[in-house]
Amino acid sequence: MNACHLAAGLAAALSLGTAWAQSPAAYPTRPVTIVTPFAAGSGPDAVLRLVSDKLGKLWGQTVTIDNKPGGGGFIAIDQARRAAPDGYVLLQLDSEHVAALPHLYKSKNFKTLDHFDPVASLFRTPFFVAVSSQSKWNNMSDLIAAAKARPGQVSYGSWGVGSPGHLGGQQLDALSGLQMNHIPYREVSQLYAHVGTGEVDWAFASIPSSQGIYKAGKLKYLAVAAAKRVPQMPDVPTMAEAGGPAALEVNSFVSLLTPKGVPAAIKAKINADVAKVIADPEIRARFDTFAFEPLAWSPDEITRNAEAKSRIYGELVQRGNISLD
Structure with missing residues (x-):
């Protein structure tokens, strides 16, 4: 093989290796960070640490939790927004960070789903x-x-x-x-x-x-504040059973999001792998202690549920003249 053929072969091999390293099927090929606005030791943080440990073992990569509480969630959100859209920085948010922030901070003109894509659901908690x-x-x-x-x-x-x-x-x-x-x-x-x-x-x-x-x-x-009783507290009646308005359901769901621009195949892999981890008996047992309902929603389902909450929150914020600006 002459020098030209050798150089061409090496270039092709390097190109193939680079493509493989960036292939969604190979994701992740390096450590992943999950930024969260929840303080260390909180319920969402405790669950996230268990999930990240399981994901790390599944992926063969370190998954690090970066707690950035404060600022109404914007400290964590701003950090994740600066990340490259490659799937190596994820953001944990609850439904209020997604659905209520745009109504509460109108001067910021910030809509969470204009900057992030839902990628995987974790759990929902009743109140x-x-x-x-x-x-x-x-x-x-x-x-x-x-x-x-x-x-x-x-x-x-x-x-x-x-x-x-x-x-x-x-x-x-x-x-x-x-x-x-x-x-x-x-x-x-x-x-x-x-x-x-x-x-x-x-x-x-x-x-x-x-x-x-x-x-x-x-x-x-x-x-x-739910349509059904919670198994962990079976003696506590539903809102309607206790004489309250049947339409009142108060809950919050927690999801993982990625900055806009992450390849669809990588987002699909994260969704599938998180769903697999959420089904783990150890995680289900931890969820039970918190009365967290495991969720395995698609990104579209996360978006639909967030939009439904946004409509309700928008009306309530306007009715109560609530602002955090």
């Missing part, structure tokens, strides 16, 4: 109506009657303006003709401590965020 164990309210009918009798005086807490706990309270107001007083908290632990002492009348609560105080006997759950 319970929590009151002090000493409260005279035993169901949603009691709460609603008290709020109607004292307009503007019944208080509910949440873990921040624009959170599911806040917007869920706004929706309960709208559906039941109420006017309650919203009190946002910076610390979730303080929120449920104050519900337990009666300093705030009630709050929406997930199992992981409120179970410590619940197990200490300081909280009780009047209802789950």
